[in-house]
Amino acid sequence: MEKMKLKLLYSDLKPELEMIEKELEQAVDSKSLLLNDASLHLLQAGGKRIRPVFVLLAGKFGDYNIDVMKRVAVPLELIHMASLVHDDVIDDSEIRRGRPTVKAQWNNSVAMYTGDFILARALERITEIESPRIHEILSKTLIEVCRGEIIQIQDKYKLDQNLRDYFRRIKRKTALLISSSCELGALVSGTDEKTAAHLRRFGYFIGMSFQIIDDILDFTSTDEELGKPAGSDFIQGNITLPILCARKDPEIYATLKANLNKDLSNEERLMIVRTIRNSSAIDEAKAMSERYLEKALRELSFLPKGQAVKTMRKIAFFIGKRNF
């Protein structure tokens, strides 16, 4: 339902997004039936397609040509998909978006090769663009995203980490790819450097806000809404912003500490979820997300007015209020 609402926000991009969807299907086409099935399984699970949307919207500030824009939009979504299929192996996740993950449906090896295949398809496609700048940004982003994930594993179960660690992590894990989507969309359409920089910063701030909301939803949504068990972050040892805010209460801190890195029963998991949900942590985390959102909106104020800015603003507001 909520995903439908989001899609309505960018309904003016509908024909282009349908084209992107078809291109994604073609991109994962493989001689191997199993790779084909696994990639389509992942693709058909859907997703918000936020990255292609931002590529296209950023392109509206330059010389917009969908045939050029799709050469960036499709690879960026493929890169995101490849990281998801590997993340599910890392997190040992059985369910994503309400469907079995590739690793659950087949096995870890098939998931690894599917991710490698999809990433290679992304690179094969994006190298059709010759601009070195595009590749410099994207290759740097890929490396930073990986480093973010490595740090996330390093920081697992560390309840005493500081807020800066968290923000540095989500910057690399989520914000950078969204930021690069905006910047690459701008550059490939030939916008000036100043516009591209505003779009890059917009993407960064939106990405930060988006990830904070995601981390809040892990505690405030139901298992059904999430398509996976609520509190999964805590179970997997990922110390997110709601946990970092909640731990200030000594009682909650003790509860969290006692249950961290433990094989939790369903009741214990729900108890942790309720504890966080009923604390002031959710409001505090929302306020931080709100601050990033304001910064994102400020960046939009520097851009030429038009439909693209309107849509970006609507998406920004929606991200701040989303509940899925």
Next chain:
Amino acid sequence: MKGHQIQSKIISMEVEVLNAVQQRTLDQFTEGPSIKESRLFFLLLPFFDGKNWSAEIESSAKTVSIVYAALHAHDKIKEDVPIIKEQQLTVLAGDLYSGIYYQMLVNSKNIAMVQQLASAIIQVSEKKTSFFEEAIRPLDEIEEAIIIIETELLLSYYRFYGFSEYTLLAEQTLLYLRYAEELEYLQSKHYTNFLRELNSNLAHEIYTEHWLLEKLDSLHGQILVSIADCSLDYELAQFLLHQITPHQHRAEQLTREG
């Protein structure tokens, strides 16, 4: 070029590759990148053999080695539940190495090589996945899959720089080494996906052993012919026979005993 010079160049390339992919956490918790001497030998073979060589080619050779390491890291992911930290970081090691190879080629403005390697990775991934397909396939298809897995990255580099004259020799040697490794796995009852498929295809593992020994024997002969065809100089040929494929004598012995 003398044997010790060949060895020293291989080691220096290995060090450079290790430096390029170094990451503190990964170094601490994972086995580190797999950089095989045999692959480095074949990546450097045109240089050893006196072909036109440049910094760009050497940099590309390094990136091919990094891609091998990236894909190999993902081969090491097991089916254990729950997945442990070392395995989680091994997944990320593979992804990080992929990012590094892309960035290295971008820095040397070699976008065409990124595309070439991406196409090779697609083929390798398809063939690796083929070992999880349920359909029974003939032995030559299994063998074709292994050839692509072992050599496609190297061969795409040869094609890109016009070094195709080494294709056959590289294919035979890398296949020889893979079969020698599989034979050791078989004899230690460690069944890889390849051995499982071979066993079910040949009905019994004793036949698998014979099949591997015959392949090793035949590849040995082919390697000698290819060395002559490539007109490798004496030192280079000796290095290949004694340093890169030292299993040969053992294979011959096993064949005789078998």
